[in-house]
Amino acid sequence: MRKLDVREAGDRDALIAAWVRYAQSDDQALFWAYDALADLIHHEPSLAWTVIVEIVHRAPAGKAFDLAAAGPLEDLIAWHGHDVIHLIEQRALDDETIREALSRVWLSQRDLDPAISARFWRLGVQRIG
Numbered sequence: 001m002r003k004l005d006v007r008e009a010g011d012r013d014a015l016i017a018a019w020v021r022y023a024q025s026d027d028q029a030l031f032w033a034y035d036a037l038a039d040l041i042h043h044e045p046s047l048a049w050t051v052i053v054e055i056v057h058r059a060p061a062g063k064a065f066d067l068a069a070a071g072p073l074e075d076l077i078a079w080h081g082h083d084v085i086h087l088i089e090q091r092a093l094d095d096e097t098i099r100e101a102l103s104r105v106w107l108s109q110r111d112l113d114p115a116i117s118a119r120f121w122r123l124g125v126q127r128i129g
Helices: 009-025 030-041 047-056 063-094 096-102 113-123
Strands: 106-108 127-128
Touching: 009 030, 009 047, 009 063, 009 113, 047 063, 047 106, 063 096, 063 106, 063 113, 063 127, 096 106
Parallel strands: 106 127
Antiparallel strands: none
């Protein structure tokens, strides 16, 4: 498979569709989508946020939606919360689906500095530790 350029709409859509199918089916042939999104979260958190928003909106209720929240959304917040808090706060104002996904995220007090953690907790992120 060729390397995707998620800045391109078609490649981004392919990643999103494959990630949702993987979350629904556990089809190991689609595991590349999980890896590709994890790499994107590590290296380009703002772009990853855009992809995660689409995944959350396309994932059907249940396993896939819960995995989108507790997986890539939670990782994005834990690893880059200070970089994306403003994007997430802005989107959560008018997006019930994002607020629902945030309520399924668990964040340790040790993951971020206290001021940023408090902002996520106000968005409904669950506190652990």
